[in-house]
Amino acid sequence: MKIVDVCAFYSPQGGGVRTYIEQKLRIGPELGHEIVVIVPGETRSTVDRGAGARIISLPSPRFPLDRKYGYFADETVLHAALDAEMPDVVEVSSPWRSPSMVARWHGRARRSLVMHADPLSAYAYRWFEPMLSRPSIDRSFERYWEHLRHLGQAFDMTVCANHDLAGRLRDGGVARVRVHPLGVETGVFSPQRRDPELRARLLASCGLDENARLLVAAGRLAPEKRWPMVVDAVAAASLHTPVGLVLFGEGRERRSIRSAIGGNPHVRLFKPERDRVAFAAILASADAVVHGCEAETFCMVGAEARASGTAVIVPDSGGAADHAGGGAGFTYKAGNLFSLTSAIKTFCEQPRYAQGASGVVSNVQHFAGLFADYGQVVRNPQAA
Structure with a gap:
């Protein structure tokens, strides 16, 4: 055709x-x-x-x-x-x-x-x-x-x-x-790309040691992505457990997101990682991928996280929610700061475990x- x-x-x-x-x-x-x-x-x-x-x-x-x-x-x-x-x-x-x-x-x-x-x-x-x-x-x-x-x-x-x-x-x-x-590019995104040294470096950039939990987020810096809510939820959860967030993205909301981060040393904002293999290593080395947008038609980063064997923390509606099925992650009430904070705390209380790349469509x-x-x-x- x-x-x-x-x-x-x-x-x-x-x-x-x-x-x-x-x-x-x-x-x-x-x-x-x-x-x-x-x-x-x-x-x-x-x-x-x-x-x-x-x-x-x-x-x-x-x-x-x-x-x-x-x-x-x-x-x-x-x-x-x-x-x-x-x-x-x-x-x-x-x-x-x-x-x-x-x-x-x-x-x-x-x-x-x-x-x-x-x-x-x-x-x-x-x-x-x-x-x-x-x-x-x-x-x-x-x-x-x-x-x-x-x-x-x-x-x-x-x-x-x-x-x-x-x-x-x-x-x-x-x-x-x-x-x-x-x-998903299953030849690129895989649990085999986990790198403990990379995880330690990302946590160190957040002022934390290897005993803390590492959350990764990625996407356009746009209002519908709700990144300030994600930043606030991580800040609230970090009062109870050591957790850091690295966010990769660019867009017109950069200033408001930087304002939400303020002086919080445990949240870092980076430019997007264009190298797909390097980004796959980041996802595979994270403890979880967190997302704030309930308007995703698919949520590619959620699927890539699942292919990497990494848990997801995602809203309970929209395309992101599909990636938490089958025990692959946690959902929270979309748009709700307190529900997201609770989901992050619940995740951090779970024992660390390595998932396989199940339920992924190539x-x-x-x-x-x-x-x-x-x-x-x-x-x-x-x-x-």
């Missing part, structure tokens, strides 16, 4: 979507498919990755709140690019404008909407849930639900990477929802399953 991904969330500067796209460009051709990714860029360009993989950039405006990202603004130009490619399947990885543009395209390709974002959890629920119930919030955002239901009818499938989001979409009347958990398995679904609707559109 020829699969074209219209990806509005792609940024050359990095991020989870870019990691996913890089995997798709490499693995898709290995599975016998041609992969073309159309992204918003500064100028019109084509980057040939060889072996049936390309990235096409279309001139697009920059997103005002984060200029690393762009957005598709010219529907005619996007349609012309799709006409030129003549794909078997068009995949769209944004719930905003681009899927509506693809829905209006007159090509014959089958269409898939991949939910790489959960705007209701990231914004509406986070902003208003302290005051309103979720059903009340959903009623206030009925126009967005109508938009999602319309897309569910216009596309052959809506793909989610976690069961929480898939259940909410089905309950909201969105048709043809399917769950495909994302995969990235090859993910793409093989997803593309098999695409092949089914290409061969038999009624299968959708």
Whole structure:
């Protein structure tokens, strides 16, 4: 098949979507498919990755709140690019404008909407849930639900990477929802990368010795990630047990996170570790990975922690929650500082143990399953 991904969330500067796209460009051709990714860029360009993989950039405006990202603004130009490619399947990885543009395209390709974002959890629920119930919030955002239901009818499938989001979409009347958990680079992330010396160095950077617990966190420094809450919870838990936190990330909330850390010597903020092998060693050497965001559509760092045999401490909703199943970690009430503090204290009271990498889907398995679904609707559109 020829699969074209219209990806509005792609940024050359990095991020989870870019990691996913890089995997798709490499693995898709290995599975016998041609992969073309159309992204918003500064100028019109084509980057040939060889072996049936390309990235096409279309001139697009920059997103005002984060200029690393762009957005598709010219529907005619996007349609012309799709006409030129003549794909078997068009995949769209944004719930905003681009899927509506693809829905209006007159090509014959089958269409898939991949939910790489959960705007209701990231914004509406986070902003208003302290005051309103979720059903009340959903009623206030009925126009967005109508938009999602319309897309569910216009596309052959809506793909989610976690069961929480898939259940909410089905309950909201969105048709043809399917769950495909994302995969992990199992050749990179492994319990075998545990390094006691690295663990000791990270704890020493937090002013602690090897008897303390080491928590690791990683992700964009954005409001929906709730990093100040994570910092405050670790500070509160450290009053009862020695525990340090190292957070890897960058973004517009850096100043507020530094303010939350204040002079706490047991919490350190570092730039992202771009070397995947080095980052895998950090995850495998941690005692636990802690995460604050209930709006994750998958939570790649949670899956990578599980592949590394490292426990997770994650909210009880959203994509992160899936990674705590089967005894792989602890959950806490999403958005609740006291619940997170209690979960950290409970974890620290447990005896140390090394987990195996159980229940992990490899990235090859993910793409093989997803593309098999695409092949089914290409061969038999009624299968959708």
